[in-house]
Amino acid sequence: MAHVQPKEQIGLDSAVEQGFLAFLRGLPEKPNTTVRIFDRGDYYTVHGSDALQAARDLFHTNSVIKYLGSGDRKVESVVLSRLNFESFVRDLLLVKHYRVEVYKQKSGKNDWEADYKASPGNLSQFEEILFGGNNELNVTTGVMAIKLASEGGQRIVGAGYIDMTGRTIMVSEFSDTEAFSNLEALIVQLGPKECLIPQGDMGSDGAKLKQVLNRSHLLVTERKRGEFNSKDADQDLGRLLRGKETSAVSTRPEFDKVNAIAALSAVIKYLELLGNESNFKQFTMSSYELSQYMRLDSAAVRALHVEPVDGHGETSGDNSRSHTLLGLLDKCCTPLGHRLMLQWLRQPLVDINKIEERQDLVEALISSVELRHSLGEEHLKAMPDLNRIARKLTRKAATLQDCYRLYMCIERLPNLCETLGKYEGSHTTSVAAVFTTPLQELIADLGKFQEMIETTVDMEQAKNGEYVIKPDFDEALSDLRETMNNLEGDIQRQLRKAANDLSLEPGKSIKLESNAQLGYFLRVTLKEEKVLRNNRNYRMIDTNKAGVRFRNSALQDLNDQYINAREEYAQQQKSVVDEIINIAAGYVDVLHHLGQVIASLDCIYALATAAVSAPIPYVRPKLLPQGSGVMKLLGLRHPCLELQDEISYIPNDCYFGKDDGLFHIITGPNMGGKSTYLRSVGVAALMAQIGSFLACDQAEISVMDSILARVGAGDCQLKGVSTFMAEMLETATILKSASNKSLIIIDELGRGTSTYDGFGLAWAISEYIVEEIGSFCLFATHFHELTSLADEISSVKNFHVTATTAHGSLTLLYQVRPGPCDRSFGIHVAKLANFPDSVIEYAKRKAGELEDDFGDEDDSEEAVKKRKLEKQEGEKLIEDFLTKAKELKKKNMSDADLLVALDSLKQEVLSANNAYITHILSRET
Incomplete structure (x- = not known):
């Protein structure tokens, strides 16, 4: 929808206009992914390519474009109202993942400087614009920097990461493959929105990086190489990290990761953290080890539809989100929970004890309907975004309302503990250890804060939405409050006087109301509006559906006095409020801890709700230690697909193990359910390791170290990478990073090259996975010849998705059965796609010529199996005939005797009455 064009116009005199254009042209060149906006007080402007973008994306018309300057050097300009500006910034940062710079005018007329900067990984300065009002911050943010090095012939990756939302700093350093598979897993786990890399040529590694x-949909920013330097890192981190011992920063174990610390320095400079004192002593730092979570490559995240591909499914109403795992499981009630659920999905656990603890908690909430209902309907919905309030307290940008919201949250905690304490199931110990006990400790820690708010804030006024200091807390405030109370009494008398004067009933047909903008006023319904006509004692303010708002001169005077007293009260209480905010800022660490507990509780509630609200309730999987080599999923369903309208999902079983094979080849017709089956297994493995219950009848799963996928062509060709090259790159990454504790999913491989090359690669890759890696693997393929690998290697098993062609039509049964598929259904699928009859007939004829097949194209599945057996027997008879005929050559027989002998061998073959041989002979005649 196009936005309303602003009324404002750029009104600059000639000298100012020329000066501004000179400033604009003097700015350093910027990438197209950065937009510069100029704040002109009542409105904003954008210029050049940014103006063209605003016209296109915001207004959908070029008519809003005006020009500054003249001739060849004129510059496109577009004016933005405040609403236009806010909408434009949201789209740039949250949807397009661009950077935004807002310039403000300083002392001189053309003395502009960048006042605010934001990027997808750093939204803090735009938080009020992006998430003001009731919109809480549900997006994840974070900036990562990468520094490459070489040590002892190994490729070393140093990564520094800062999350401004959670005020966390992480460093990670590891050796990596030439495909950067470890780095890809790190990006998936941390979910940064942008990445900094050094400027200049990094060789072949740079291109692969x-x-x-x-591929990970990151905004990449190149920074000067000098910024990737750990020289002053100890001093910088000494200012930023919590704790008193700044001198001991350089002795922390994180400083052993030299390349990671150098990369971290680049992030600190990029975010300009040291330029704002509110960042000092606010961050925590830790080393990040990849092995603590299950590894997912970006292909697996896309294949399993973990989250919306573009990463912005946070906006409500996004249909793509509902078809993802995040949309399925995120039944959270708080912004804290929404963010943590996404983190859980990106960081599935590998510690079986931690997974089972989550399962116990989910089971507790599933078993107690009362507890689950109470959490969802009463407690969690009332929780504010504690992290956001903590950030506002840190910046001294919090208000008395924020403190009151925090107070109300703390007030509810004892009831939350009492609700949790009523649970009496088999997991009381876990519920107490993870939730009840920490909450009770936090209530005690926040007791002094509660007392402060109760002592200082006027609770009665707060209930009415007015956040002020108690009048008796300060003598001057007390006097002003008394004045305001007297004025309120006089104002009430004006209601009764007006009601008497207009012959109306006070509180019913005439009412006294107030709001923040107008103060006090009288209102009558539209039906009673006639009593005000031609009455000079009353002045109408406005008319709307609710009625007519008006005042008399006495009420106008009293209202003016009241507003003045209220403003004076606000000014007088400011110093008290500032002191409250300062004291409240000392509780930031406690608030972060409370936020973590509430977020975890919210996520457990969400997993339990998802499990019970499914069409068929989910079941708890039994987990086995890593390396157990077992996966059994009975009656497995795809949890997202079964929720779609008009779908009756057909469940399937999946067995991996010593007797059931570890490498499963799946064949069958297109659209027959191969891809869905593969994804269902991958989704089950992922859900199991975040602690979720599963969409199946029974489950037993070995804990896995990674899920690696090669599914579909993707969109790499848009980035200059061919489909075939893309799948080769993904497959190479799998082969180098998989272990015998991994799950590999391959859906069609080798379609981008010749049939012979494609089949050869598929065979070689399959053989390598089976014999060298030994992981669980599901391999869906259109190369039917690959099924013969099962004859050579015992751990390879064949499966197929079933279909029937009875009565001349293809019926897809969506069931997975043992054994290879007997034939191709390509022509039947073409029928389903409504190909012209002439094309279908020609295809049948050519296929018959190429395959030398026999029988009816629309035979039943049993008939096809019988036909295949007849063909195999017939081919054996022909082979025997040729062998015996070859032997006749050695007997030096005459031509006549040779013909007789050949005829005898032929009769021997015909006496077998083989249908395949009869078919061949009939074609010859």
């Missing part, structure tokens, strides 16, 4: 970053 950029491929991984692009």
Whole structure:
């Protein structure tokens, strides 16, 4: 929808206009992914390519474009109202993942400087614009920097990461493959929105690094190489990290990761953290080890539809989100929970004890309907975004309303503990250890804060939405409050006087109301509006559906006095409020801890709610230690697909194990359910390791170290990478990073090259996975010849998705059965796609010529199996005939005797009455 064009116009005199254009042209060149906006007080402007973008994306018309300057050097300009500006910024940062710079005018007329900067990984300065009012911050943010090095012939990756939302700093350093598979897993786990890399040529590694970053949908920013320097890192971190011992920062174990600390320095400079004192002593730092979570590559995240591909499914109403795992499981009630659920999905656990603890908690909430209902309907919905309030307290940007919201949250905690304490199931110990006990400790820690708010804030006024200091807390405030109370009494008398004067009933047909803008006023319904006509004692303010708002001169005077007293009260209480905010800022660490507990509780509630609200309730999977080599999923369903309208999902079983094979080849017709089956297994493995219950009848799963996928062509060709090259890159990454504790999912491989090359690669890759890696693997393929691998390797098993062609039509049964598929259904699928009859008939004829097949194209599945057996027997008879005929050559027989002998062998073959041989002979005649 196009936005309303602003009324404002750029009104600059000639000298100012020329000066501004000179400033604009003097700015350093910027990438197209950065937009510069100029704040002109009542409105904003954008210029050049940014103006063209605003016209296109915001207004959908070029008519809003005006020009500054003249001739060849004129510059496109577009004016933005405040609403236009806010909408534009939201789209740039949250949807397009661009950077935004807002310039403000300083002392001189053309003395502009960048006042605010934001990027997808750093939204803090735009938080009020992006998430003001009732919109809480549900997006994840974070900036990562990468520094490459070489040590002892190994490729070393140093990564520094800062999350401004959670005020966390992480460093990670590891050796990596040439495909940067470890880095890709780190990006998936941390979910940064942008990545900094050093400027200049990084050789062949640089090109591969950029491929991984692009594949991960990151905004890539190149920074000067000098910024990737750990020289002053100890001093910088000494200012930023919590704790008193700044001198001991350099002795922390994180400083052993030299390349990671150098990368971290680049992030600190990029975010300009040291330029704002509110960042000092606010961050925590830790080393991040990849092995603590299950590894997912970006292909697996896309294949399993973990989250919306573009990463912005946070906006409500996004249909793509509902078809993802995040949309399925995120039944959270708080912004804290929404963010943590996404983190859980990106960081599935590998510690079986931690997973089972989550399962116990989910089971507790599933078993107690009362507890689950109470959490969802009463407690969690009332929780504010504690992290956001903590950030506002840190910046001294919090208000008395924020403190009151925090107070009300703390007030509810004892009731929350009491609700949790009523649970009496088999997991009381876990519920107490993870939730009840920490909450009770936090209530005690926040007791002094509660007392402060109760002592200082006027609770009665707060209930009415007015946040002020108690009048008796300060003598001057007390006097002003008394004045305001007297004025309120006089104002009430004006209501009764007006009611008497107009012959109306006070409180019913005439009412006294107030709001923040107008103060006090009288209102009558539209039906009673006639009593005000031609009455000079009353002045109408406005008319709307609710009625007519008006005042008399006495009420006008009293209202003016009241507003003045209220403003004086606000000014007088400011110093008290500032002191409250200062004291409240000392509770930031406690608030972060409380936020973590509430977020975890919210996520457990969400997993339990998802499990019970499914069409068929989910079941708890039994977990086995890593390396157990077992996966059994009975009656497995795809949890997202079964929720779609008009779908009756057909469940399937999946067995991996010593006797059931670890490498499963799946064949069958297109659209027959191969891809869905593969994804269902991957989704089950992922859900199991975040602690969720599963969409199946029974489950037993070995804990896995990674899920690696090669599914579909993707969109790499848009980035200059061919479909075939993309799948080769993804497959190479799998082969180098998988272990015998991994799950590999491959859906069609080798379609982008010749049939012979494709089949050869598929065979070689399959053989390598089976014999060298030994992981669980599901391999869906259109190369039917690959099924013969099962004859050579015992751990390879064949499966197929079933279909029937009875009565001349293809019926897809969506069931997975043992054994290879007997034939191709390509022509039947073409029928389903409504190909012209002439094309279908020609295809049948050519296929018959190429395959030398026999029988009816629409035979039943049993008939096809019988036909295949007849063909195999017939081919054996022909082979025996040729062998015996070859032997006749050695007997030096005459031509006549040779013909007789050949005829005898032929009769021997015909006496077998083989249908395949009869078919061949009939074609010859």
